[in-house]
Amino acid sequence: MPKDFIRDIITQDIENGVYDRPITTRFPPEPNGFLHIGHAKSIVLNFGVAQEFGGVCHLRFDDTNPETEDMVYVESIMRDVRWLGYDWGEHLYFASDYYEQLYQFAEELIRRGLAYVDSLSEEEIRAYRGTVTQPGRESPYRHRSVEENLNLFRRMRAGEFPDGAHVLRAKIDMASPNMLLRDPILYRIKHARHYRTGDQWCIYPMYDFAHPLSDGIERITHSLCTLEFENNRAIYDWLVDHLIPPPQPRQYEFARLELDYTVLSKRYLRQLVEEGHVRGWDDPRMPTLSGLRRRGVTPEAIRAFVERVGVAKTNSRVELALFEHTIRDDLNTRAPRVMAVLNPLKVIITNYPEGQTELIEASYWPRDIPKEGTRPVPFSREIYIERDDFALEPPKGYKRLAPGRSVRLRHAYVITCDEVIQDPATGEVVALHCSYLPDSLGTRPEGVKVWSAIHWVDAQASIPAEVRLYDRLFRTPDPYDVEEGGSFLDNLNPDSLKIVTTARVEPSVLRDPPDTRYQFERLGYFIQDSEDSRPDALVFNRIITLRDRWAQKTRPQPAPTTRPRSRPQPPPQEPVIPEKESLSEARARARAQNPNLQAAYQTLQERLGLTPQQADIITGNIDQVRFFHQAVTTYPQGGQALANWFINRLLALLKERPITDLPFDGAAFARLVKQVEEGIIHQRQGQQVLEIMVRTGQDPEAIIAAQGMRKVSDEDALRAVVEQTLAAHPEKVAAYRQGKTGLLGFFMGQVMGATQGQADPQVAKRLLEEALLGK
RNA sequence: UGGGGGAUAGUUUAAUCGGCAGAACGGGUGACUCUGGAUCACUUAGUCGGGGUUCGAAUCCCUGUCCCCCAGCCA
Numbered sequence: 001m002p003k004d005f006i007r008d009i010i011t012q013d014i015e016n017g018v019y020d021r022p023i024t025t026r027f028p029p030e031p032n033g034f035l036h037i038g039h040a041k042s043i044v045l046n047f048g049v050a051q052e053f054g055g056v057c058h059l060r061f062d063d064t065n066p067e068t069e070d071m072v073y074v075e076s077i078m079r080d081v082r083w084l085g086y087d088w089g090e091h092l093y094f095a096s097d098y099y100e101q102l103y104q105f106a107e108e109l110i111r112r113g114l115a116y117v118d119s120l121s122e123e124e125i126r127a128y129r130g131t132v133t134q135p136g137r138e139s140p141y142r143h144r145s146v147e148e149n150l151n152l153f154r155r156m157r158a159g160e161f162p163d164g165a166h167v168l169r170a171k172i173d174m175a176s177p178n179m180l181l182r183d184p185i186l187y188r189i190k191h192a193r194h195y196r197t198g199d200q201w202c203i204y205p206m207y208d209f210a211h212p213l214s215d216g217i218e219r220i221t222h223s224l225c226t227l228e229f230e231n232n233r234a235i236y237d238w239l240v241d242h243l244i245p246p247p248q249p250r251q252y253e254f255a256r257l258e259l260d261y262t263v264l265s266k267r268y269l270r271q272l273v274e275e276g277h278v279r280g281w282d283d284p285r286m287p288t289l290s291g292l293r294r295r296g297v298t299p300e301a302i303r304a305f306v307e308r309v310g311v312a313k314t315n316s317r318v319e320l321a322l323f324e325h326t327i328r329d330d331l332n333t334r335a336p337r338v339m340a341v342l343n344p345l346k347v348i349i350t351n352y353p354e355g356q357t358e359l360i361e362a363s364y365w366p367r368d369i370p371k372e373g374t375r376p377v378p379f380s381r382e383i384y385i386e387r388d389d390f391a392l393e394p395p396k397g398y399k400r401l402a403p404g405r406s407v408r409l410r411h412a413y414v415i416t417c418d419e420v421i422q423d424p425a426t427g428e429v430v431a432l433h434c435s436y437l438p439d440s441l442g443t444r445p446e447g448v449k450v451w452s453a454i455h456w457v458d459a460q461a462s463i464p465a466e467v468r469l470y471d472r473l474f475r476t477p478d479p480y481d482v483e484e485g486g487s488f489l490d491n492l493n494p495d496s497l498k499i500v501t502t503a504r505v506e507p508s509v510l511r512d513p514p515d516t517r518y519q520f521e522r523l524g525y526f527i528q529d530s531e532d533s534r535p536d537a538l539v540f541n542r543i544i545t546l547r548d549r550w551a552q553k554t555r556p557q558p559a560p561t562t563r564p565r566s567r568p569q570p571p572p573q574e575p576v577i578p579e580k581e582s583l584s585e586a587r588a589r590a591r592a593q594n595p596n597l598q599a600a601y602q603t604l605q606e607r608l609g610l611t612p613q614q615a616d617i618i619t620g621n622i623d624q625v626r627f628f629h630q631a632v633t634t635y636p637q638g639g640q641a642l643a644n645w646f647i648n649r650l651l652a653l654l655k656e657r658p659i660t661d662l663p664f665d666g667a668a669f670a671r672l673v674k675q676v677e678e679g680i681i682h683q684r685q686g687q688q689v690l691e692i693m694v695r696t697g698q699d700p701e702a703i704i705a706a707q708g709m710r711k712v713s714d715e716d717a718l719r720a721v722v723e724q725t726l727a728a729h730p731e732k733v734a735a736y737r738q739g740k741t742g743l744l745g746f747f748m749g750q751v752m753g754a755t756q757g758q759a760d761p762q763v764a765k766r767l768l769e770e771a772l773l774g775k
Numbered sequence: 776u777g778g779g780g781g782a783u784a785g786u787u788u789a790a791u792c793g794g795c796a797g798a799a800c801g802g803g804u805g806a807c808u809c810u811g812g813a814u815c816a817c818u819u820a821g822u823c824g825g826g827g828u829u830c831g832a833a834u835c836c837c838u839g840u841c842c843c844c845c846a847g848c849c850a
Binding site: 065178308411582612744748750752 | 779
């Protein structure tokens with residue numbers, strides 16, 4: 001299983017013993033639509049990590065909006081998750097089963113003064129919320145008494161108010177820069193019938209309230225969701241920290257899956273179905289799990305695909321080629337080979353006895369698939385081959401049948417094209433007269449050039465079938481990339497479905513279970529359509545084509561369209577460019593307001609020779625100036641070094657904290673720098689000491705002594721280590737001498753390791769280079 | 776614009792403490808072949824830009840740029 005940042009976090013949590021229970025995750029769909037391949041990523045992640053870490057994964061329906069949800073979705077979702085190969089055991093839950101508990105949580109918040117009933121209208125609430133740049137204003141109802149809130153909330157539940165009359169809101173911060181924290185709505189009144197609880201409730205919890213608390217109720221440990229919920233984590237934590245006993249669940253966000261040539265938003269998928277652009281939610285062109293299932297894609301392929309994509313935090317759009325590769329890879333070892341001809345061209349084998357039929361035992365599997373099994377394939381005087389497999393005038397590189405040329409009929413004889421029968425009116429080729437080599441069954445004929453092997457079916461014994469050829473639903477990698485005012489429907493691929501009614505398949509398929517996936521040799525992978533295929537009227541779906549290097553070579557790529565992109569345009573630039581204050585500008589402003597800072601800024605440059613940039617960073621605030629001043633007083637010769645250490649090392653360890661948090665002063669800092677400058681220890685050791693100082697506040701001298709740190713610059717001693725290192729890695733030495741100079745870092749690492757980090761890196765590097773180049 | 780995230784080959788994704796930028800898909804070339812499939816070999820190509828620290832930077836510091844998310848009583 002690939003590693004990713006989520007698995008790293010879980011591994012650490014386990015190591016640190018954070019949780020008192022097994023790792024518990026959940027897959028939490030809202031039952032208002034069908035699952036698609038994007039959900040598969042979430043399912044595989046949630047169930048996958050639970051399995052790997054010996055935990056459990058719950059299936060929970062987040063059904064808090066009665067208006068859109070339905071039992072049919074619940075059932076289809078359960079079916080799809082099971083089909084993907086996952087089992088939630090007894091852990092099937094519904095947020096709607098928690099309504100009473102959630103209600104009690106809400107009352108508790110009210111009693112603790114953390115929630116209130118707001119009676120503003122929807123429009124007013126929107127107006128009071130402010131904008132992303134302007135803080136919101138408090139509702140006049142924000143300071144109602146606990147009693148009044150409780151009374152109102154209970155009456156909301158009792159159904160005394162119409163929709164929209166009141167809402168329950170958390171009392172957080174109307175001025176928060178995070179919009180979601182501006183007193184988020186917890187409950188709304190909806191006199192709507194819920195598919196599970198019926199008319200029992202007329203107030204329903206919002207996602208932001210129900211989700212974290214449901215996680216809490218189920219004792220989830222890791223709540224994994226997609227990136228767009230990053231801002232919601234603040235409410236998640238607020239609720240869970242107030243209402244759920246520790247150790248609480250924590251939310252982590254990963255990037256949702258996006259796929260080339262595909263839309264995955266519920267809204268657009270619904271539009272495709274409702275406007276009839278596809279034949280339904282399970283149309284084999286749809287990215288829904290039901291569509292992929294009907295198409296013939298296996299759950300194993302889907303799992304393998306999403307695992308290959310990986311889990312990270314970068315928004316990404318995966319190439320369809322990867323999905324297609326995974327599907328082929330899966331089917332290659334799984335699908336028996338049979339023959340079918342899509343576009344038949346009759347071939348009469350003139351020297352084959354009329355009325356005779358023989359049965360050829362043909363293997364279901366090619367040499368490289370370690371499986372056994374054969375079926376009889378009838379062969380007689382009249383057969384069909386693929387029209388594409390014959391060319392009157394073969395282009396350069398063409399390896400198939402042509403006048404005078406010979407090819408192998410797969411599993412059967414070698415034939416030679418003697419005569420082409422054409423329609424005198426149109427010139428269309430209507431049949432071929434060929435002769436066969438009776439001795440060529442299973443052996444390579446001598447003295448004949450056999451150009452290739454082609455597939456065929458017997459004219460009499462083969463069975464007619466309808467074949468549906470599917471292609472990508474959209475013609476552009478990003479279907480949302482549309483002309484101004486256009487719609488994603490403009491990018492629909494008009495050729496996403498081609499129905500072939502002329503196809504003929506070999507008769508053996510009638511003996512197989514109807515859900516058998518085949519490779520039709522040289523054509524692709526196929527499966528009978530689960531809805532429309534009948535034994536007396538076969539219908540096949542093409543799951544995926546074979547990789548076709550010939551087609552790739554002959555069809556010169558239609559020059560990549562360099563049509564100018566018309567993504568959602570950023571709003572027309574305002575004439576006034578609002579100045580965003582950067583950190584450097586903030587520092588400049590601080591200096592302008594504080595003459596002491598300004599003076600320090602000047603002094604550092606004039607007395608110590610610091611660059612304006614160095615001085616700028618150090619004089620960011622008065623505490624830093626004080627600290628640095630103390631350091632310079634302690635070690636007056638160390639100006640430049642002190643500045644570098646301060647900026648590059650100390651600030652890095654400080655992160656966002658103020659410098660006054662440090663458990664040591666500028667003098668101790670300066671003494672450390674001095675140790676390095678005077679060669680007692682080297683740079684890297686100095687960094688280690690500084691880290692310990694930040695952690696413990698100990699004196700640098702004490703740390704150096706305790707760690708037994710020193711710098712080894714003795715050339716003879718180091719030369720011995722260098723020799724040993726090179727001797728231990730002869731192949732790396734060779735590679736280095738070949739020009740892979742990046743390996744110097746590797747050798748340095750080895751030398752430093754061998755000397756417990758005490759080697760003087762400058763000396764070591766010189767010796768290393770001498771030894772590597774000298775020989 | 777305020778806030779929250781993100782940026783590594785064409786794509787997706789790795790890289791313990793700062794120490795060999797690795798893989799898969801795609802592209803290209805070739806071998807093999809009773810599938811122009813599969814397989815195998817070789818190959819192509821990368822740390823967002825600019826400064827700095829360091830023996831050494833994808834990783835640390837400064838700075839700039841670009842992308843995504845948030846103003847539903849949806850989830």
